[in-house]
Amino acid sequence: MALKENLDAIKQGLSTEEQFLEGMIKGERFFKKYKWLLVCVVAIAIVLGMGYAIMDTFKTKQLLTSNEAYRVLLQNPNDTAALETLKKTSPALYHTYEAKLALNSNDQVALEAVLASDVDVLLRDLVSYQLHETSEGLLSNLAALQRGYFLLKEGKPEAAKVEFSTISMSSPLQNVVKNLEHFQGE
Structure with a gap:
């Protein structure tokens, strides 16, 4: 029995090696067939990576230049060179x-x-x-929110609701308005 088990183990080992060798041959065929495509993909990835790094370096340099010009302007508002640099960058x-x-x-x-x-x-x-002293955007919505909040604090929920209704429905402050109306400003 031991001899038969050893033969089965050897056959299975050879089968595994055959499968590995077959996979290697298939991989080699795939690589030969698509070698230029794979090389192009790798080359494009490298070029894109380098382009991204160069653009990032350029943006960082521009940011540092504009920040330096702004710092100089804060110290000396009459510096025309810094003003032109800030305007350009x-x-x-x-x-x-x-x-x-x-x-x-x-x-x-x-x-x-x-x-x-x-x-x-x-x-x-x-x-x-x-x-x-008027605004049509976020600032007017914020002012209406503040007025409504103070009305809620004074115990005038109906007047606050009227003030809150002036805030546009697309405003990012609508969530705050809903919370204030729900909790009555508490």
């Missing part, structure tokens, strides 16, 4: 800086210029609110 930060200067000096003409330029929606809303 980060237009959004440049407009924010202009708005900050206009708000600090309460310069109505400069605020109108910031409002007319292509700036961030929230910055435009803030400048509009500063100029006209």
